[in-house]
Amino acid sequence: MLNVQNLTFSYKNTPVLKDISFKVETGENLAIIGESGSGKSTLLNLIYGEFDLNQGHIFWKDTEILGPKYNLVIGYEFMKYVHQEFDLMPYITVAENIAKHLSRFYPEEREERTGELLNVVELKAFANVKVKTLSGGQKQRVALARALAKQPEIILLDEPFSHIDNFKKQSLRRNVFKYLKDKNITCIVATHDKEDVLGFADNMIVLEDKKILEQGKPEQLYNNPKTPLIASFFGEFNVIDDRIIYANELKVVEKSNLKVTVITSYFKGSHYLIEANLNGDKVFFEHNTLIEKNSNLYLSITKP
Numbered sequence: 067m068l069n070v071q072n073l074t075f076s077y078k079n080t081p082v083l084k085d086i087s088f089k090v091e092t093g094e095n096l097a098i099i100g101e102s103g104s105g106k107s108t109l110l111n112l113i114y115g116e117f118d119l120n121q122g123h124i125f126w127k128d129t130e131i132l133g134p135k136y137n138l139v140i141g142y143e144f145m146k147y148v149h150q151e152f153d154l155m156p157y158i159t160v161a162e163n164i165a166k167h168l169s170r171f172y173p174e175e176r177e178e179r180t181g182e183l184l185n186v187v188e189l190k191a192f193a194n195v196k197v198k199t200l201s202g203g204q205k206q207r208v209a210l211a212r213a214l215a216k217q218p219e220i221i222l223l224d225e226p227f228s229h230i231d232n233f234k235k236q237s238l239r240r241n242v243f244k245y246l247k248d249k250n251i252t253c254i255v256a257t258h259d260k261e262d263v264l265g266f267a268d269n270m271i272v273l274e275d276k277k278i279l280e281q282g283k284p285e286q287l288y289n290n291p292k293t294p295l296i297a298s299f300f301g302e303f304n305v306i307d308d309r310i311i312y313a314n315e316l317k318v319v320e321k322s323n324l325k326v327t328v329i330t331s332y333f334k335g336s337h338y339l340i341e342a343n344l345n346g347d348k349v350f351f352e353h354n355t356l357i358e359k360n361s362n363l364y365l366s367i368t369k370p
């Protein structure tokens with residue numbers, strides 16, 4: 067288990083995190099979300115032992131994670147961190163970058179494991195290509211495979227799929243998170259993307275104003291967003307009579323007390339997102355067909 071206790075941290079005179087405490091069970095997938103600059107990457111760096119804490123403690127099982135003041139070499143055998151800069155070796159191949167972290171004394175296992183990881187990140191066809199010729203997204207996939215090579219007990223992922231195109235992203239995400247679950251590897255993901263969270267994270271933490279604003283299961287936070295910031299992570303929403311109502315929780319009805327005038331319709335593939343005027347305020351709702359501009363209609367809230 068990872069145990070973060072009363073962590074406080076500042077960069078010189080800029081306080082970033084204040085009195086943060088949480089636990090992550092072995093094998094759990096925890097997502098950390100928050101606006102840009104809220105301290106997600108800083109928190110991952112601290113868990114990795116990159117900086118010294120101002121206050122508090124971080125333990126992985128019985129080992130206290132200590133920063134550079136106490137450790138000559140940053141990092142621990144049991145933990146891997148895939149950050150935004152991938153730090154690969156450009157002049158050797160994809161397979162060599164992954165295999166570099168595996169023992170030379172077991173060449174067969176080394177090859178088999180490299181092959182397994184190339185499959186997880188869907189880079190089998192690029193095994194013998196030099197890393198310097200790869201795209202940003204391909205490099206990100208090599209970095210993920212390399213972090214998994216020695217099977218860490220815990221992995222920290224900072225925006226792990228940010229450089230990967232939409233064609234690959236869905237299946238890659240499923241592969242990587244499934245692999246981590248199958249191997250019981252604890253995982254902490256900092257992300258802006260709800261797709262990295264829904265369906266994969268067991269728990270999530272929302273950082274705001276140096277603190278944990280909210281923590282819980284994605285279902286709980288989605289169904290009961292405490293603030294507009296949390297709702298905005300999951301999708302388009304409205305505040306009606308002081309309640310947060312997602313765009314898909316409004317439907318067109320014959321008559322109601324929510325009379326709106328349509329401003330515009332956005333095609334979203336499976337539906338249209340309709341922007342309308344409700345008593346001078348903007349309101350967004352989902353509808354399965356386009357609605358003409360200036361149409362007047364009535365909405366009802368479907369949320370119980």
Ligand SMILES: Nc1ncnc2c1ncn2[C@@H]1O[C@H](COP(=O)(O)OP(=O)(O)OP(=O)(O)O)[C@@H](O)[C@H]1O
Pocket residue numbers: 077080082100101102103104105106107108109
């Ligand atoms: N090395 C540094 N020195 C000084 N201040 C820093 C440093 N790194 C980050 N900061 C500041 O700390 C705060 C938190 O930054 P951090 O990168 O942790 O946020 P984040 O939530 O990961 O943001 P993003 O989502 O944009 O990646 C920001 O105000 C940032 O400007």
